[in-house]
Amino acid sequence: MEIAAIQTHGLTRRFGALTAVEDVTLSVAQGQFFGFLGPNGAGKSTTIKMLTGLLEPTSGSIEILGQPFSAGSLDLKRQIGVVPEGMALLGRLTAPEYLRFVGRMYGLDNATTNRRTEELLDFMHLADESKKLVTDFSHGMQKKLALAAAVIHGPKVLFLDEPFEGVDAIAAGMLKAMLQGMISRGATIFLTTHVLEIVERLCSHVAIISQGRLVANGSLEELRAGVASSLPGAESSQRLTLEQIFLSIVGADAQEPAQELSWLS
Amino acid sequence: MAVVGHTAGPELSAHTGPLGALARAQYSALSRMRWSMFRNSLRSNRGAMELGARSVTLILYSLMGLGLGFGLGLGAFAMTADNQLQILPALFWAVFLLWQVMPITLASFQEQFDMAGLLRFPVGFGAFFLLHLIFGLVDISTIMGALACLGIWVGISLARPGLSAWTALALGIFAVFNVFLVRAIFAWIDRWLAQRRTREIVGAIFFVALLSLQLLNPAFHQGDHPGNHGEISSKTRQQGMRYLMLANSAQRWLPPGLAASTVERASCQRPGEAFEGMGVLGLYMLAAGSVLAARLRAEYRGENLGEAPSRKKAERHSGKWLIEGSGPMGAVMEKELRILTRALPLLYGLLAPLLMVFVLSGLYSKGASIAGHPLPIALLISLAYAMVGFTQLFYNNLGAEGPGIQILFLSSTPIRTVILAKNLFHAVLFIVDAVLVCLVASLRFSLPSPLVLVATAAWLLFALLIHLAAGNVFSLNMPYRINLGRMTRQRGSQASTLLSMLIQLAVLGAGAGVFALCSVFDRLWLAMPIFFAMAAVAAAVWLRVLGNVDALANRRRDSLISTLVKTD
Numbered sequence: 001m002e003i004a005a006i007q008t009h010g011l012t013r014r015f016g017a018l019t020a021v022e023d024v025t026l027s028v029a030q031g032q033f034f035g036f037l038g039p040n041g042a043g044k045s046t047t048i049k050m051l052t053g054l055l056e057p058t059s060g061s062i063e064i065l066g067q068p069f070s071a072g073s074l075d076l077k078r079q080i081g082v083v084p085e086g087m088a089l090l091g092r093l094t095a096p097e098y099l100r101f102v103g104r105m106y107g108l109d110n111a112t113t114n115r116r117t118e119e120l121l122d123f124m125h126l127a128d129e130s131k132k133l134v135t136d137f138s139h140g141m142q143k144k145l146a147l148a149a150a151v152i153h154g155p156k157v158l159f160l161d162e163p164f165e166g167v168d169a170i171a172a173g174m175l176k177a178m179l180q181g182m183i184s185r186g187a188t189i190f191l192t193t194h195v196l197e198i199v200e201r202l203c204s205h206v207a208i209i210s211q212g213r214l215v216a217n218g219s220l221e222e223l224r225a226g227v228a229s230s231l232p233g234a235e236s237s238q239r240l241t242l243e244q245i246f247l248s249i250v251g252a253d254a255q256e257p258a259q260e261l262s263w264l265s
Numbered sequence: 266m267a268v269v270g271h272t273a274g275p276e277l278s279a280h281t282g283p284l285g286a287l288a289r290a291q292y293s294a295l296s297r298m299r300w301s302m303f304r305n306s307l308r309s310n311r312g313a314m315e316l317g318a319r320s321v322t323l324i325l326y327s328l329m330g331l332g333l334g335f336g337l338g339l340g341a342f343a344m345t346a347d348n349q350l351q352i353l354p355a356l357f358w359a360v361f362l363l364w365q366v367m368p369i370t371l372a373s374f375q376e377q378f379d380m381a382g383l384l385r386f387p388v389g390f391g392a393f394f395l396l397h398l399i400f401g402l403v404d405i406s407t408i409m410g411a412l413a414c415l416g417i418w419v420g421i422s423l424a425r426p427g428l429s430a431w432t433a434l435a436l437g438i439f440a441v442f443n444v445f446l447v448r449a450i451f452a453w454i455d456r457w458l459a460q461r462r463t464r465e466i467v468g469a470i471f472f473v474a475l476l477s478l479q480l481l482n483p484a485f486h487q488g489d490h491p492g493n494h495g496e497i498s499s500k501t502r503q504q505g506m507r508y509l510m511l512a513n514s515a516q517r518w519l520p521p522g523l524a525a526s527t528v529e530r531a532s533c534q535r536p537g538e539a540f541e542g543m544g545v546l547g548l549y550m551l552a553a554g555s556v557l558a559a560r561l562r563a564e565y566r567g568e569n570l571g572e573a574p575s576r577k578k579a580e581r582h583s584g585k586w587l588i589e590g591s592g593p594m595g596a597v598m599e600k601e602l603r604i605l606t607r608a609l610p611l612l613y614g615l616l617a618p619l620l621m622v623f624v625l626s627g628l629y630s631k632g633a634s635i636a637g638h639p640l641p642i643a644l645l646i647s648l649a650y651a652m653v654g655f656t657q658l659f660y661n662n663l664g665a666e667g668p669g670i671q672i673l674f675l676s677s678t679p680i681r682t683v684i685l686a687k688n689l690f691h692a693v694l695f696i697v698d699a700v701l702v703c704l705v706a707s708l709r710f711s712l713p714s715p716l717v718l719v720a721t722a723a724w725l726l727f728a729l730l731i732h733l734a735a736g737n738v739f740s741l742n743m744p745y746r747i748n749l750g751r752m753t754r755q756r757g758s759q760a761s762t763l764l765s766m767l768i769q770l771a772v773l774g775a776g777a778g779v780f781a782l783c784s785v786f787d788r789l790w791l792a793m794p795i796f797f798a799m800a801a802v803a804a805a806v807w808l809r810v811l812g813n814v815d816a817l818a819n820r821r822r823d824s825l826i827s828t829l830v831k832t833d
Contacts, residue, residue: 049567050567052385053384053385053567054384054385054567055567055568056566056567056568070566071384071565071566071567072389072390072565072566074287074387074388074389075387077385077386077387078387082385084385088382088385090298090302090382092301092302092305092306093298093301093302093305094301094305097297097298097301097305100294100297101294101295101297101298101301102386104290104291104293104294104297105291105294105295105383105386105387105388106386106387107286107287107290107291107387133305133308135827136827
């Protein structure tokens with residue numbers, strides 16, 4: 001049996017009275033492009049933080065590449081790359097300085113770090129901005145730099161929290177090609193985003209979290225089939241978009257009807 | 266594309282602990298990162314100014330530390346030479362208090378690196394702990410503490426060279442204990458401040474402690490009336506001696522006492538007892554290190570103290586207005602009040618003057634007079650100290666806005682209105698604080714004459730307006746983002762702090778100078794019109810600054826927004 005890239009059992013995180021993530025059990029196979037979706041405040045970023053060792057779970061377990069994972073799992077941390085929420089960049093460094101810092105923090109030797117830094121800057125079209133401080137970068141450029149930092153050490157598992165937010169169409173296309181290249185070479189990608197078209201195009205498997213609980217998990221085809229069978233109109237599952245699947249599962253219909261704003265009518 | 270998808274290249278082993286190859290490479294990376302950040306900060310004029318201010322601060326405090334070290338060294342030399350080592354604990358207690366209390370007063374003055382950002386890298390706990398200790402090791406309290414210890418060591422070694430090794434060992438352990446303890450205290454304070462319930466408990470304890478200190482002074486001087494001064498003083502003295510002896514026997518088991526007793530016992534050729542004392546001191550050091558490690562371990566594991574509201578739908582209510590009146594002025598003042606009530610470090614700054622009045626009362630309550638008259642300067646100093654607590658409010662009045670600064674520029678309200686509302690709110694707050702300080706000071710120093718009171722009020726008006734005017738200029742030209750929920754790990758601006766301190770000193774100097782001159786010429790009444798005239802000039806300056814606020818804010822808009830919003 002092949003070892004899962006990411007495996008969680010009963011993953012739970014509470015913040016006082018709030019249970020942000022509750023009893024999440026999921027498995028992501030190696031080489032999978034996995035989309036993790038959910039409405040705002042559903043627990044996506046909290047889950048990613050737990051999966052990358054930035055947040056301690058209240059209960060439950062995590063395995064990465066078949067080994068138990070915690071904040072002190074240094075060898076495993078070197079196998080994962082992260083674009084965290086907020087990007088965690090250092091504004092007072094230039095892009096090359098930041099990439100060199102990250103490379104060395106992951107234990108790469110100087111020569112490798114320098115070579116990869118140059119390649120990444122070229123690839124991300126940031127080489128011309130090498131004198132500029134990160135704080136002066138546009139949001140899209142900062143995203144590209146955060147992604148470059150996440151892959152400099154050649155991770156086997158990549159966690160991306162909203163990596164395409166604020167990135168222009170050209171850069172987004174380039175990044176998608178890069179991520180697909182990683183998948184073809186056997187890497188695993190765990191992606192959260194609100195842009196459902198991207199998930200639909202890139203991801204083979206999707207999980208949906210709502211109010212901290214996993215409400216759907218499977219391949220896109222499985223989710224389509226499941227939703228199509230539950231729809232009264234029996235719409236063809238082939239015609240269902242991920243947006244329709246998402247809204248159907250998350251239950252947007254059941255939410256309160258939108259009220260008219262008196263001063264805008 | 267050579268990088269993506271490939272496995273990592275040549276790597277260093279992760280299994281050799283905090284001194285292993287990977288950890289060493291990480292220390293080196295962090296050092297280079299800090300150096301690059303420092304070098305890059307000099308690109309801007311502001312960065313160069315910050316460096317200048319930091320250098321001045323470091324030189325000033327190093328000089329103070331050298332003076333302190335020299336004084337303590339002299340004291341240690343005299344005690345050792347006169348064989349009076351039983352009073353050596355006094356020096357160690359002074360160092361201990363300096364080391365532990367100074368960081369609180371300088372919390373917003375020192376920049377600390379937030380280590381949480383390193384957790385996504387393969388950094389072991391040992392390395393994380395070590396880095397936490399190393400970053401900020403060259404802070405002001407450590408420099409001064411180390412210089413003080415050095416002074417004591419030199420003093421004792423010169424008097425009795427045979428005690429040099431013992432003293433070095435005891436001081437070394439004592440210094441490490443102090444470093445561990447101060448870090449542990451701050452780490453725990455930050456943890457308590459991060460959550461509302463613990464923040465409220467800490468706030469309540471702090472408030473009770475302040476009140477207790479205020480009550481302590483009258484308790485000490487109970488029955489100390491002019492009529493029966495001699496008789497009661499003798500009783501009080503006896504009672505005091507009893508307390509002192511009790512305190513002395515207790516302090517011998519505390520770290521400063523243990524460090525001093527190690528030296529004392531070694532001087533009496535009792536190495537066994539000296540080792541014993543040093544051993545207990547070592548245990549204290551380990552205990553402080555463990556308390557710090559427990560906190561850092563929780564941070565390392567990925568502790569998140571953020572408070573999230575429950576998913577249950579909150580009851581709908583419109584909420585109560587704290588400040589009546591609609592419009593932008595009311596809105597800004599309301600926001601300021603709400604933020605203030607949720608920021609313990611700011612509240613600490615506002616309440617700290619009461620503590621200072623207590624300290625001053627100890628100095629002046631008996632000799633609070635020059636030739637039998639109450640000292641007018643005592644009230645002035647108390648009020649000036651009260652103003653120190655307002656430094657951040659006055660001189661960085663946009664710092665807490667963060668990304669919200671954009672709303673101020675986007676709204677149709679002129680920035681001048683916002684600043685005016687902030688000024689009025691801060692002025693009201695200061696007047697309330699000043700009245701409280703005056704009340705406490707009157708109880709301690711005896712009621713000042715109406716003339717002194719009115720003159721002081723006039724000076725206060727002058728000082729307030731000057732600080733508001735200068736504060737507005739600083740806030741627009743040298744803003745820095747602050748996190749009001751934290752005591753430590755703030756970025757701050759040393760240039761702004763240093764310059765604002767200089768202005769405060771100048772304002773206090775002007776007040777003290779006028780009072781002193783009028784006292785010398787026996788024309789104290791003259792201070793009143795002089796201060797009123799100064800207040801009128803200050804009012805004109807403040808109005809002029811306020812009139813230029815919109816133009817200045819527009820000129821500085823990009824810089825203001827990028828400073829308060831930008832990625833750290």
